[in-house]
Amino acid sequence: MYRNIFLFIVSFILLGCSSSIKTGDIRSYDTIDIGRVKEILLPQQALDSSWPESFGFGRSASKADIERWDIDVMPDGRGLPKGKGVAVAGRSIYLVKCASCHGQDGSGGTYDVLVSKKGKSIGTYWPYATTLFDYIRRTMPFNMPGSLKDEEVYHLTAYLLAANGLIDSVDVITQKNLPSVKMPALANFVIDDRKGGPEIK
Amino acid sequence: MTRRQLIGRVAALGLVLSQNPYGRTTQAGGLPLTELDDPTKKLGVFPGKIGTRSTFEKLEKTTSQTSSRSPLQDFHGTITPSDLHFERHHGGVPVIDPERYELIIHGMVEKPMKFSLHDLKRFPSVSRISFLECSGNYRGGNEKLTPQQICGLTSQSEWTGIMLSTLFREVGLKPKASWFLAEGGDAAVMTRSIPISKGLDDAMIVYAQNGEAVRPEQGYPARLFLPGWEGNTSVKWIRRIEVSDAPFMTREETSKYTERVKDGKIRQFSVVMDARSIITFPTYPQVVERGWIEIRGIAWSGRGRVTLVEISVDNGKNWYPARLQEPVLNKAHTGFRFLWQWDGRETVIMSRVYDDTGYRQPFLKELQDARASRGGYHFNPVTPWRLKPDGSVVLADAVPRIRSNRDK
Structure with missing residues (x-):
């Protein structure tokens, strides 16, 4: 519930801010809001009277076309594959595939600190646990991006959450419960409210 | 060896020759260039399939x-x-x-x-x-x-x-x-x-x-x-x-x-680039001479158009409008220039930009105070340059917070 309210506020503020931007490009949208988006962008609506309803360029994307690349995971769990992970298995994978950059225990390596009570660690600075799964699967390890199996990613996610004290070391992380892992950093996140004008923010 | 390579080697040879003791003596004495140094006395390079940057220009990232x-x-x-x-x-x-x-x-x-x-x-x-x-x-x-x-x-x-x-x-x-x-x-x-x-x-x-x-x-x-x-x-x-x-x-x-701001908060979706300007001449590591100097730089805003760039040549006490290069485009680097006569005494010069939302580029301290932060993403402070009596230019750190008429 809290997250829904947060996302609603995010959308509201961002859409509100952006709608005041005016540009001199091929056409201007003076008051963009969700309602107006609905009006002008349903496919039967033409933006420019000289334009056809559809140019007809491009082809339909099949389910297979989309599934080939659609790997993102959202904070509410949309996109998470089936699977589960535990910290002890994650620790073994971590030592082989991650420790050389991130340190034996998630800090002290050449690259980002992952485990720490201070600074920008997963425990102190990451607002959503789902981001961890998405990012590790998407592009880690650095020298073999995208090479980890979903189960390995679940194990690593469980290990890093447990090492940061965000879950218990024996907890099993699943498709179902990952979105509800409480991340302390979320409470600190605020949406940008700079809008131009004289105030320095 | 292709024709272009051959010509390139001859050109390189010319450069070497011009740097030997004989070449230096000739030039220092104001005597005519030797035939090899005179581009009007040798055939140039023919049209190429792709252009080149002058070998005298050393531009690098x-x-x-x-x-x-x-x-x-x-x-x-x-x-x-x-x-x-x-x-x-x-x-x-x-x-x-x-x-x-x-x-x-x-x-x-x-x-x-x-x-x-x-x-x-x-x-x-x-x-x-x-x-x-x-x-x-x-x-x-x-x-x-x-x-x-x-x-x-x-x-x-x-x-x-x-x-x-x-x-x-x-x-x-x-x-x-x-x-x-x-x-x-x-x-x-x-x-x-x-x-x-x-x-x-x-x-x-x-x-x-x-x-x-x-x-x-x-x-x-x-x-x-x-x-x-x-x-x-x-x-x-x-x-x-x-x-x-x-x-x-x-x-x-x-x-x-994302960036840390006041009260332990972390600012997210701070995507728009606030207005910024920087003097690009004279700056470190350039060395300038007293007399007329055209101060030059670029200014821009992610929110719209640059409306004004002000220059100070006395460490922020007084501010004067710079000339903006037309056309001033929306969300674009905009050139500015300011002609100034330097008396050779040590001073600090700086620029600041205003955009069409009424935003003024802040001083470093203003940004740090507003965010309770020493730096990080979206830092766009006024960049001051110290001119020393020997003509050398360095980044000046201490910046006063002085307001111009426009701010009052």
């Missing part, structure tokens, strides 16, 4: 493992030569075959579609001159820094492609659509969430930069381009757009491109 910076102090004008455009990428520059390239748009759309590069180029096209700046573009703390080192993660090009709204219209957005995910086809498989409103406002899918195909380092064969927004959101090598009803909260928009 400074590089690190993750980025390279544009040599702002060496530029004249506001278009960045494509090979000197800054780079920031998270998994290296990918090689993408344009024949195999595809952009997929799916999610909350009426018709999920895929577009080849050829398809993209058939849509009504548009060109726009606009800057692109990384939001982590502030360095300080050392007086021997060049503009390139301080804020070389900004560059400007003429971008050509299609409006993203044209593609959104083609696929049709469903009523709940409010955000989209932009995903790159590099090893980072870079992702950012963008509000649909930006996608409909001025977002572009660009395939050309300064008249030719976008450079690999800038997203070949096609990238997203979001005018005025932090560079990371203009996802390069774009391969997928997923329309949704909420932000995706990717790693880059949560644990990376």
Whole structure:
């Protein structure tokens, strides 16, 4: 519930801010809001009277076309594959595939600190646990991006959450419960409210 | 050996000769150039298939493992030569075959579609001159820094492609659509969430930069381009757009491109680049002479147009308007100039910009106070330069907070 309210506020503020931007490009949208988006962008609506309803360029994307690349995971769990992970298995994978950059225990390596009570660690600075799964699967390890199996990613996610004290070391992380892992950093996140004008923010 | 190589070697030989003791004596004495040094006395290079930069010009980006910076102090004008455009990428520059390239748009759309590069180029096209700046573009703390080192993660090009709204219209957005995910086809498989409103406002899918195909380092064969927004959101090598009803909260928009502000808060989706200016001449490591100096630089705003650039030549006590180079474009680097007669005494010069929202570029201390932060993303402070009596120029650190008439 809290997250829904947060996302609603995010959308509201961002859409509100952006709608005041005016540009001199091929056409201007003076008051963009969700309602107006609905009006002008349903496919039967033409933006420019000289334009056809559809140019007809491009082809339909099949389910297979989309599934080939659609790997993102959202904070509410949309996109998470089936699977589960535990910290002890994650620790073994971590030592082989991650420790050389991130340190034996998630800090002290050449690259980002992952485990720490201070600074920008997963425990102190990451607002959503789902981001961890998405990012590790998407592009880690650095020298073999995208090479980890979903189960390995679940194990690593469980290990890093447990090492940061965000879950218990024996907890099993699943498709179902990952979105509800409480991340302390979320409470600190605020949406940008700079809008131009004289105030320095 | 080809003809061009031969001529190149002769030219190199000429350079060597001009540097031997005999050559120096000749030039110092003001005597006529030897025949070998006189370009009117030897045949030049014939037309080539591709142009070259003069071998006398040493323009280079400074590089690190993750980025390279544009040599702002060496530029004249506001278009960045494509090979000197800054780079920031998270998994290296990918090689993408344009024949195999595809952009997929799916999610909350009426018709999920895929577009080849050829398809993209058939849509009504548009060109726009606009800057692109990384939001982590502030360095300080050392007086021997060049503009390139301080804020070389900004560059400007003429971008050509299609409006993203044209593609959104083609696929049709469903009523709940409010955000989209932009995903790159590099090893980072870079992702950012963008509000649909930006996608409909001025977002572009660009395939050309300064008249030719976008450079690999800038997203070949096609990238997203979001005018005025932090560079990371203009996802390069774009391969997928997923329309949704909420932000995706990717790693880059949560644990990376966010900044600590007051009261322990972390500011998120701070995507617009606030107005900034920097003097690019005279700056470190240049050495100037007393007398007339044309102070030069660039100013820009991610929110709109530059309306005024002010110059101070007395450490912020007095401010005078600089001349702006027309045309002043929306969300674009704008050249400014200010003619000044330096008496040779030590002083500090600086510039500050105002944009059409009424925003004034802040001093470093104002930013630090407003955010309770020493630096980080979206730091755009006034950059002061100290001119020393010997003509050397260094970055000045202490900056007073003095208001001009405009602020009262």
